[in-house]
Amino acid sequence: MKAIGIILAGGNNDGRLGVLTEQRASAALPIGSCYRAIDFTLSNMSNSGIGKVAVLTQYNSRSLRDHLTSSKWWDFGRKQGGLFVFTPYTSSTGNDWFRGTADSIYQNMTYLHRSNEEYVIIASSDSVYKMDYRDVLQYHIDKGADITVVYQNMEGKDLTHFGIMQMDENKRLLGFEEKPEQAQTTSASLGIYVISRKLLIDLLQEVVPQGGYGLVKDIIIPYSKKLNIFGYEFKGYWSSIGTGIHGYFETNMDFLKKEVRDVFVNQYPYIETKPKDEPPAKYNAGADVTDSIVGSGAIFNGTVEHCVVFRKVYIDEGAVVRNSILMEGVRIGKNCVVENAILDKEVSISEGQQVIGKSSEEPIILKKGTKL
Structure with missing residues (x-):
């Protein structure tokens, strides 16, 4: 696939998960009796043919880094490409922690410069879903989009935890509200983006030095009128643990439903994880x-x-x-x-x-x- 991946795994969801993220990143939270939250996005990247993926970590990353010690479980143990885990570091030009999602990519710009792939798939690490990013990329190309934002219709759900998109009949973005109290639509962003590598570099170099550190707040919203930004609707199962304790609890309990469990366990391509050598129950x-x-x-x-x-x-x-x-x-x-x-x-x-x-x-x- 002519894209590289970036997984945003630096946060603890601003304390919404309470003591569950006191000693671990939300990306490392256990899911469904055997998985970690990041397994779903990692597997989606690998299953979509993306051979080079960067995981950007920051908060309490020890257990997450331990989980990612060997990349072979997700088929990233290869000579070309592979899995890269980046954390904030001290250098001659600065020693700042990641100040936002855009800044975390900006501080690891070398990853973008040293890649040759034309596109970048950016995704969060705290959502449970199965998606073929190749479908999103093809949609992005067919639309002639500068940025594509994956969304889902969440009618009947609490929308105050999500970014809400307003689009025209062609799915072009007209407006974007971050966690509104009164949402104008039910189209909620899933935190998955497609953008060309060169455009991403240009935008980061323009925005971050001026104090713009967030992908949504400082790129998606301000540039919604200047760039061709389109929405791609995802209709499969999707759940986020980042919304809080109730979201984490319900996401796990969803695995007791056969139709949900089968999507990840019994339907190819599978969601992979780091195995543990334990006897059966x-x-x-x-x-x-x-x-x-x-x-x-x-x-x-x-x-x-x-x-x-x-x-x-x-x-x-x-x-x-x-x-x-x-x-x-x-x-x-x-x-x-x-x-x-x-x-x-x-x-x-x-x-x-x-x-x-x-x-x-x-x-x-x-x-x-x-x-x-």
């Missing part, structure tokens, strides 16, 4: 596990209903767990009750404890390493 005599998706190495002795369970979770006899997310290494003792909860990695609950959240909209969260 074990269900002992007293176990009763229903309507749940389970990671490897988990051991069940109690009751589990409508849950997303990650690897190496242990649930003891008499414990009842419902409508919850249990991350890696969680241990639940005998006769515990856990409901409407998100238990981060290595949470341990001793015998007889109760951890009950209000609802799916307001789950209780136990931060990483909590001991009860």
Whole structure:
């Protein structure tokens, strides 16, 4: 494919994910019993024939960098192209942290200059979806667009977390509102952009030195009248964990729906992740596990209903767990009750404890390493 990729993975979503991103980037958050959030965009890049991808990280990037240590799982272990992970660094010309999405690319302009591909696909790292970027690129070329913004019709959903696009009948962008209280349309940007490499370089060199650090605020919105910017509608499954705790909870719970799970697990091309060498899950005599998706190495002795369970979770006899997310290494003792909860990695609950959240909209969260 005649495009390179850029994945924006530097943030923690401005605290909207609370304690879940205290010690990790949102791109590294666990999804669907075995994935990390960035796996979906990485796999989409690889499955679309993009052989050269840069991941721009910044906030609490240790676990994310560990996940990306080997690029072969997404087929980026190659002589030509490959996977590049960039973080802020000190140089003779500056030592600033990334001050925005545009600035993060600007500070790594060498990646653009040393590439020969004509186009750039830019995408966020906190969304769950499967997309062939080749379709978007062909649309971009056919439209003669300067920039193409992927959007989805989100009628009936809370639009205050999204950038809202106004377009004419030909899908040309007329206006763009960032997280409006009263949206004029239901066309929400998915944070995926197609642009020529040379135009991106020119825009960054014009905007960033003048104090413009955001792709949307300082390029898309100001240039909407000067450039041919078009919208491309995506009609498949798409969900963002970046909207907050409820968004993260619901995205995981969507994997309990067969039609959603099949898109990523059973329909080629697949979403890939860094594998872990664990034995299969074990269900002992007293176990009763229903309507749940389970990671490897988990051991069940109690009751589990409508849950997303990650690897190496242990649930003891008499414990009842419902409508919850249990991350890696969680241990639940005998006769515990856990409901409407998100238990981060290595949470341990001793015998007889109760951890009950209000609802799916307001789950209780136990931060990483909590001991009860």
